[in-house]
Amino acid sequence: xxxxxxxxxxxxxxxxxxxxxxxxxxxxxxxxxxxxxxxxxxxxxxxxxxxxxxxxxxxxxxxxxxxxxxxxxxxxxxxxxxxxxxxxxxxxxxxxxxxxxxxxxxxxxxxxxxxxxxxxxxxxxxxxxxxxxxxxxxxxxxxxxxxxxxxxxxxxxxxxxxxxxxxxxxxxxxxxxxxxxxxxxxxxxxxxxxxxxxxxxxxxxxxxxxxxxxxxxxxxxxxxxxxxxxxxxxxxxxxxxxxxxxxxxxxxxxxxxxxxxxxxxxxxxxxxxxxxxxxxxxxxxxxxxxxxxxxxxxxxxxxxxxxxxxxxxxxxxxxxxxxxxxxxxxxxxxxxxxxxxxxxxxxxxxxxxxxxxxxxxxxxxxxxxxxxxxxxxxxxxxxxxxxxxxxxxxxxxxxxxxxxxxxxxxxxxxxxxxxxxxxxxxxxxxxxxxxxxxxxx
Amino acid sequence: xxxxxxxxxxxxxxxxxxxxxxxxxxxxxxxxxxxxxxxxxxxxxxxxxxxxxxxxxxxxxxxxxxxxxxxxxxxxxxxxxxxxxxxxxxxxxxxxxxxxxxxxxxxxxxxxxxxxxxxxxxxxxxxxxxxxxxxxxxxxxxxxxxxxxxxxxxxxxxxxxxxxxxxxxxxxxxxxxxxxxxxxxxxxxxxxxxxxxxxxxxxxxxxxxxxxxxxxxxxxxxxxxxxxxxxxxxxxxxxxxxxxxxxxxxxxxxxxxxxxxxxxxxxxxxxxxxxxxxxxxxxxxxxxxxxxxxxxxxxxxxxxxxxxxxxxxxxxxxxxxxxxxxxxxxxxxxxxxxxxxxxxxxxxxxxxxxxxxxxxxxxxxxxxxxxxxxxxxxxxxxxxxxxxxxxxxxxxxxxxxxxxxxxxxxxxxxxxxxxxxxxxxxxxxxxxxxxxxxxxxxxxxxxxxxxxxxxxxxxxxxxxxxxxxxxxxxxxxxxx
Numbered sequence: 001x002x003x004x005x006x007x008x009x010x011x012x013x014x015x016x017x018x019x020x021x022x023x024x025x026x027x028x029x030x031x032x033x034x035x036x037x038x039x040x041x042x043x044x045x046x047x048x049x050x051x052x053x054x055x056x057x058x059x060x061x062x063x064x065x066x067x068x069x070x071x072x073x074x075x076x077x078x079x080x081x082x083x084x085x086x087x088x089x090x091x092x093x094x095x096x097x098x099x100x101x102x103x104x105x106x107x108x109x110x111x112x113x114x115x116x117x118x119x120x121x122x123x124x125x126x127x128x129x130x131x132x133x134x135x136x137x138x139x140x141x142x143x144x145x146x147x148x149x150x151x152x153x154x155x156x157x158x159x160x161x162x163x164x165x166x167x168x169x170x171x172x173x174x175x176x177x178x179x180x181x182x183x184x185x186x187x188x189x190x191x192x193x194x195x196x197x198x199x200x201x202x203x204x205x206x207x208x209x210x211x212x213x214x215x216x217x218x219x220x221x222x223x224x225x226x227x228x229x230x231x232x233x234x235x236x237x238x239x240x241x242x243x244x245x246x247x248x249x250x251x252x253x254x255x256x257x258x259x260x261x262x263x264x265x266x267x268x269x270x271x272x273x274x275x276x277x278x279x280x281x282x283x284x285x286x287x288x289x290x291x292x293x294x295x296x297x298x299x300x301x302x303x304x305x306x307x308x309x310x311x312x313x314x315x316x317x318x319x320x321x322x323x324x325x326x327x328x329x330x331x332x333x334x335x336x337x338x339x340x341x342x343x344x345x346x347x348x349x350x351x352x353x354x355x356x357x358x359x360x361x362x363x364x365x366x367x368x369x370x371x372x373x374x375x376x377x378x379x380x381x382x383x384x385x386x387x388x389x390x391x392x393x394x395x396x397x398x399x400x401x402x403x404x405x406x407x408x409x410x411x412x413x414x415x416x417x418x419x420x421x422x423x424x425x426x427x428x429x430x431x432x433x434x435x436x437x438x439x440x441x
Numbered sequence: 442x443x444x445x446x447x448x449x450x451x452x453x454x455x456x457x458x459x460x461x462x463x464x465x466x467x468x469x470x471x472x473x474x475x476x477x478x479x480x481x482x483x484x485x486x487x488x489x490x491x492x493x494x495x496x497x498x499x500x501x502x503x504x505x506x507x508x509x510x511x512x513x514x515x516x517x518x519x520x521x522x523x524x525x526x527x528x529x530x531x532x533x534x535x536x537x538x539x540x541x542x543x544x545x546x547x548x549x550x551x552x553x554x555x556x557x558x559x560x561x562x563x564x565x566x567x568x569x570x571x572x573x574x575x576x577x578x579x580x581x582x583x584x585x586x587x588x589x590x591x592x593x594x595x596x597x598x599x600x601x602x603x604x605x606x607x608x609x610x611x612x613x614x615x616x617x618x619x620x621x622x623x624x625x626x627x628x629x630x631x632x633x634x635x636x637x638x639x640x641x642x643x644x645x646x647x648x649x650x651x652x653x654x655x656x657x658x659x660x661x662x663x664x665x666x667x668x669x670x671x672x673x674x675x676x677x678x679x680x681x682x683x684x685x686x687x688x689x690x691x692x693x694x695x696x697x698x699x700x701x702x703x704x705x706x707x708x709x710x711x712x713x714x715x716x717x718x719x720x721x722x723x724x725x726x727x728x729x730x731x732x733x734x735x736x737x738x739x740x741x742x743x744x745x746x747x748x749x750x751x752x753x754x755x756x757x758x759x760x761x762x763x764x765x766x767x768x769x770x771x772x773x774x775x776x777x778x779x780x781x782x783x784x785x786x787x788x789x790x791x792x793x794x795x796x797x798x799x800x801x802x803x804x805x806x807x808x809x810x811x812x813x814x815x816x817x818x819x820x821x822x823x824x825x826x827x828x829x830x831x832x833x834x835x836x837x838x839x840x841x842x843x844x845x846x847x848x849x850x851x852x853x854x855x856x857x858x859x860x861x862x863x864x865x866x867x868x869x870x871x872x873x874x875x876x877x878x879x880x881x882x883x884x885x886x887x888x889x890x891x892x893x894x895x896x897x898x899x900x901x902x903x904x905x906x907x908x909x910x911x912x913x914x915x916x917x918x919x920x921x
Contacts, residue, residue: 062791134887136862143860154795162862162887 003052003077007061009070010039010046011351017041018066018217019074028056030077037063037074040217044318044354045347054079066217067152129197133160140165147176218316226375233294234414237373238422242433244389244404247275250436254330268331272389272406273309273363277333278439280361280384281305281325283428290425291358293379294416300379308360308380309337311344318344319377321357330439365389371407381413382425406433447473449786450564450592452556452735455482456489457766457778458598459540464783466547468790473590474549475556477569480540480581482600484775486533487574491623492643494529496807499650503809510846520651522628529623534578541581553584558597558736561761564590574620594761594789597735597749598782601728601767609635609696609724615703616696617723619644629653631719633705635693637664639806641725642680646808649685656686656717658693658707665806667772669818669853669867676869679810679849696722730768737762745770753796755785763789777802801884805874810850813877816865816884819855828858830890832914834906836870838921841901847871852910854880861889866910872903879907890915 007017020040030036030050037048057078061068068074131148133141137160141148146165151174153160168174202210215223251270258266284291284305293300305326308319320340322333343349359381362374365388374385389406396403408429412422432439448470451458458474459481465472479486498520508515544551554566566587603618605611611618622644630653634645637659649655657664663673664680664687677687690710697704702720709715730748742757742764743750748771749757749764756763763785766778780797787794803815822829836842836850850870857864866880883893893911898904912918 059791062793135889135892136860136887139860139889 002057002082003054003079004073005036005048005050005075005077007068007070007072007074008039008048010041010044011355014041014070014351016067016069017046019061019063019068020045022059022063024056026056026059030054030056040347041351044349044351046350047348050077052077052079055082057082130199131160132158134162136162137165144169145176146174150174150176216315218318222316225377229375229378233376233378235373235376235411236414236419236422237409237411238419238426239371239407239409240426240430241405241407242430243394244272244406244433247272247433247436248389248404251275258331268334270330270334271337272365273361273386274330274334274337275436275439276363276384276386276408276433277307277309277322277325277337277361278328278330279429279432279436280359281307281322281328282432282439283425284359285326286428287421287425290382290417290421292381292416293358294381294413299416302358305359306357308354308357308377309340310360310362310374311341313345313347318349318354319357319360320344320349320354359383361386365406371409373409374411376411376413378413381416382422383411384429385409385411445588445590447471447550447590447592449473449594449596449789450475450552450556450590451596451598451782452558452564453482453598453600453731453766453768454480454540454544454551455598455600455766455778456484456775457600457782458482458596459543460779461596461598461765461782461786462549463543463547465786465789466549468786468792470594470786470790472547472549473552473585473592474544475552475554475564475566477553477555477571478573479537479578480544480551481533481537483602485536485540486578487620487623489775490536491529491533492619492647493807494532495525495623495647496643496809498525498528499647500809503650507846522625522651525651526624530576537578538581544581545583551581551584552586552588552590553580554587555734557734558595558740558762559589560736561740561759562591562593562595564592564595566590576624594763594786596755596782596785597737597757597762597764597768598766598778599731599735599768600778601730601773603724604727604729606635606693606724606726609693609722611724612698615698615721617721619723619725622723629702629720631702631721632656633658633693633703633717633719633722634725635705635722636725636727637661637666637687638725638727639665639804641723642676642806642808644723644725645685646680649680649683650809654684654719656688656719658688658691658705660690660692662690664689665812667804668806668812668814669865670820671853672812672814672851672867672869675849675851676808676810676812679869680808683809728767728773730770732768753784754788754794755781755797756788772799772802772804774802774804801881803877803881805877807874810847810870811873812869813873814865814867815877815881816863817855818865818867819853822855822857822864827864829864830856830858830914832856832910832912832918834909834913834918834921836903836906838909839901839903839906841903841905842871844901845871845903852876852906854907854910854914856890856911856914861891863888863890863893866907870903876904876907879904 018040019037021038024030024036031053032050034050035047036050039046039048054077056075058076060076061074132153133148140162146168148160151160151164151168154164155161255269258268260266291302291305304324306321306323307325308321310317310319322336325333340353357380360377360383362383363386364372365386368388371387372385374383376383385408387407389404391402392405393400394403394405410422410426449465449472451462452475454474454476462472462474484490502520505515505518552566555569556564556566559565568587609616613621619640628651632648632653632655634641634655634657637657641657642665645655645657663670664677665673688707692708693705694708695706701718703722704716704718705722707715707717732744732747732749740759742759742762749769751757751764751769755765765781765785767773784794784797801815803813806812817825819831832854834852837848842848847870853867855865856862863884868876890911893908898908909918909920
């Protein structure tokens with residue numbers, strides 16, 4: 001029997017992914033453990049390994065296919081002695097993902113929009129982009145009270161056509177918000193203004209003065225999450241200057257004392273960033289009311305400080321997490337960070353390594369930035385923006401003195417962390433930075 | 442040793458087969474096509490194309506006879522049957538040669554001979570046993586010959602041939618099929634046409650224009666039974682005006698040959714019989730798939746009523762064996778075969794294609810007046826449970842039609858009253874075979890009446906009637 005290779009779930013919550021690349025082609029021999037494909041989820045690129053050995057008989061989902069459902073058939077592996085003729089029967093049972101998608105996908109995407117006006121101008125999605133649907137599909141959607149924005153088109157270039165409407169009707173998906181509920185929903189969450197449409201933007205420029213680069217999964221996720229954050233989280237910002245001289249001295253001392261391994265490489269090499277992570281984690285331990293997440297029903301009080309660290313990578317950024325950072329020694333944090341940072345740049349992080357967290361650090365000090373404010377990345381309630389440590393004139397004992405100073409700005413979700421609480425957290429953080437020995441005990 | 446391994450081998454180079462071969466080659470598949478007789482198949486050699494050439498001669502002859510209607514004079518009008526036939530053969534030969542060129546251009550190997558699927562993945566080509574219909578166009582140069590060839594995918598595109606009614610077997614002399622009707626040595630003075638489908642009606646129209654006394658015998662209550670009855674009736678009336686006689690709900694029970702030609706005994710619905718005598722009889726009672734001697738039976742390929750059974754992608758029940766076109770079932774039309782073939786190889790190449798949708802395949806008949814249609818007829822739409830809105834616009838209301846001297850005809854559109862979906866369009870009149878594609882595009886893009894009403898049609902054209910018909914369906918017709 002040919003062996004079906006299906007879309008793997010790379011994390012417990014993963015529902016779909018993009019088939020980024022095939023590393024094998026039809027006819028290739030593979031053994032168990034060979035990397036055969038790369039799957040791109042919203043933030044990471046993961047490798048898919050062959051579980052059985054055999055010959056790749058058929059690639060069902062071509063590379064570059066977006067939104068492939070978990071468990072959808074992506075390829076068929078032939079065992080010894082089987083030929084491609086056996087495939088059709090094997091592949092026939094589970095429908096390929098792309099074709100099966102329309103009936104199941106829509107539910108999550110459905111925004112609470114009133115029925116769009118199908119017969120008039122082309123319908124517009126909540127983000128302002130045009131929804132491509134045939135005239136008949138638009139009218140059928142209206143007659144059946146379906147929201148086109150919630151449907152996936154299977155016509156040319158993803159156009160929504162009659163069969164997509166029929167699929168949604170039979171699957172019971174894609175319902176537009178009932179008319180009676182619409183005013184209530186509108187009162188609870190007034191519709192957000194859509195940004196300018198692609199056409200509106202492009203019309204401002206000469207046609208030959210730019211190139212269009214399609215968004216990858218990471219870019220879309222960044223755009224979606226941060227827009228959501230700024231639109232739904234009431235941000236406020238608290239800044240404080242921290243003197244770094246003591247911390248730099250301690251860092252030099254600790255790094256000097258690091259044992260060397262057999263190649264003469266030190267066992268650890270602490271950075272200011274590693275110490276910042278630790279200081280923030282300890283400050284959250286000391287001010288537990290600030291180590292929270294907001295949900296509409298409850299305050300989520302976290303028992304540990306899981307600190308996300310923004311890592312800039314080509315094409316975007318990702319925030320791997322140092323879990324239970326308050327419990328970890330500086331050397332452990334430092335080495336863990338090096339590993340996460342390296343794998344982040346290779347887009348090899350597992351989703352559980354960057355999903356979640358209770359706060360985050362974004363450090364642009366190494367780029368010479370003096371200070372900035374960051375966007376809270378839910379479910380976090382806070383994010384700390386760290387500027388460069390630089391020598392500044394400070395007033396000490398009524399005299400001007402020189403000190404290495406770094407400005408940090410805490411962005412806070414005001415729904416769960418109020419101003420005074422934010423200030424208290426930042427005070428605790430400053431305490432650890434300026435008295436760094438306290439981080440060691 | 443010559444390379445005999447291919448990704449795809451197609452048996453039959455008709456419009457389905459050769460288009461499939463080109464598309465396969467475009468997709469990077471190593472492709473060969475097996476042909477035993479003539480590049481381009483029946484369509485180019487004995488079907489669509491040469492009949493259009495004959496009908497064009499008839500049309501011009503008709504206009505010459507009616508020159509006075511246009512203020513012109515033409516005297517001593519006559520024709521040379523051999524020259525008319527020669528022109529038709531020339532047109533056919535030019536296009537058949539073109540197919541050979543297209544194969545070469547696309548690096549498709551031509552294997553000359555009779556193909557048989559000897560086992561999965563293997564086609565054995567042997568010398569052609571069938572006696573070719575004369576005159577034959579020359580075979581293309583540089584073809585491969587008899588031998589055993591391998592291919593992962595074998596597509597059967599062997600087309601169809603005239604259906605034969607027992608007792609009325611064509612003899613090539615007095616009882617003709619379309620083969621003989623295409624190359625008459627002389628124009629018969631009288632003719633019986635058995636069957637009023639596209640083939641029968643086109644020959645009836647041609648021979649009537651060329652002066653024959655023509656009687657058409659049809660078993661069904663309307664001529665061109667697949668067409669909308671209202672359109673069939675209008676076409677019939679106009680052809681009756683030209684002098685064609687029709688016997689409907691009638692059946693030829695036997696045919697006797699005599700020195701004068703043939704005498705057909707015709708049974709009508711009321712149980713009466715009558716004898717009709719004519720110089721020739723054309724049997725045009727449909728076609729059957731060429732499913733024999735291909736090895737299909739031995740391999741267990743499923744067939745039904747003379748055609749190979751396939752899914753929406755041309756796949757048979759045996760992996761690696763496909764069928765497209767006439768041999769794979771109705772509607773037996775060249776453009777259906779081409780599209781079926783394209784879908785078939787795109788699926789083979791792993792493209793994301795949708796299965797064949799047979800509900801939007803247009804049909805054209807090139808009689809005088811022409812008939813063209815797409816989608817559901819009015820009775821079929823009602824049968825399917827639609828509440829319909831029907832629009833009609835006659836040629837007499839169109840400026841261009843009057844200027845052309847073609848005031849007879851009708852464009853009929855059928856909409857689903859609930860959704861505005863265009864369910865079908867049916868036309869009879871001058872040039873309608875060139876008009877129908879507008880509605881075919883509209884149906885494929887899933888337009889509603891609203892979009893068609895918003896579309897600007899150029900003036901003065903026959904196409905304006907297409908919009909008027911839509912407007913009429915919604916009570917908004919302008920020029921009536």
